[in-house]
Amino acid sequence: MKINNNYLKEQLKHVYWLNGGPCAGKTTMTKKFVEELGFQTLGDDLLKYRPFSSPIEYPALQFPNPSLDWNKWFNKPVDEHCQWLFQVVEEIPFIPEKRMICFYTSDAEIERLYYFREDHKMILDCINAYTLNPEETIKHSNKSMIKFSNEIKSACTKLGIKTIERTLNMSVEEQFRLVREHFKM
Numbered sequence: 001m002k003i004n005n006n007y008l009k010e011q012l013k014h015v016y017w018l019n020g021g022p023c024a025g026k027t028t029m030t031k032k033f034v035e036e037l038g039f040q041t042l043g044d045d046l047l048k049y050r051p052f053s054s055p056i057e058y059p060a061l062q063f064p065n066p067s068l069d070w071n072k073w074f075n076k077p078v079d080e081h082c083q084w085l086f087q088v089v090e091e092i093p094f095i096p097e098k099r100m101i102c103f104y105t106s107d108a109e110i111e112r113l114y115y116f117r118e119d120h121k122m123i124l125d126c127i128n129a130y131t132l133n134p135e136e137t138i139k140h141s142n143k144s145m146i147k148f149s150n151e152i153k154s155a156c157t158k159l160g161i162k163t164i165e166r167t168l169n170m171s172v173e174e175q176f177r178l179v180r181e182h183f184k185m
Contacts, residue, residue: 016183017100020156021149023113024103025166025175032176037185060087070130074137081144082151101182102156102163103175107146109168114145 033039115124131137
């Protein structure tokens with residue numbers, strides 16, 4: 001089902017979209033919006049959208065799925081994995097650029113954190129249980145996460161979407177201040 005973009009823009013005019021690469025502060029900033037400003041959030045759990053999406057119009061939302069070969073999924077070529085990640089982004093509704101912000105962090109931070117965060121424990125458990133060489137799978141998958149992070153940052157920059165780099169020296173409060181400043185809050 002296609003929705004008129006003007007209607008969608010009107011319905012989503014109060015929505016702020018925090019996007020970007022892995023380990024860059026999206027979850028942390030979302031929690032700050034909820035805790036300090038009383039905002040509500042829409043989760044990014046793609047599985048909940050499946051029942052409402054057509055496999056023909058929204059093919060990226062159909063993965064991963066229960067019949068998937070997890071070893072192949074996590075070890076597929078980096079370009080294929082990034083293509084899927086971008087397709088998922090393209091299938092999500094339109095938000096105006098002034099309501100978006102893009103976070104990114106260093107490649108080293110992604111490698112250090114991505115699979116070892118508490119909120120990614122399920123992914124690490126899946127890799128450990130269903131791949132032939134978990135250590136190599138993590139290294140390979142990190143390449144996909146790094147490439148995706150760099151490409152999403154580049155795409156946002158080209159589109160004029162504000163970007164913020166989360167560095168080791170940046171406090172959560174400082175990142176939140178920059179986000180609020182961008183959204184004029």
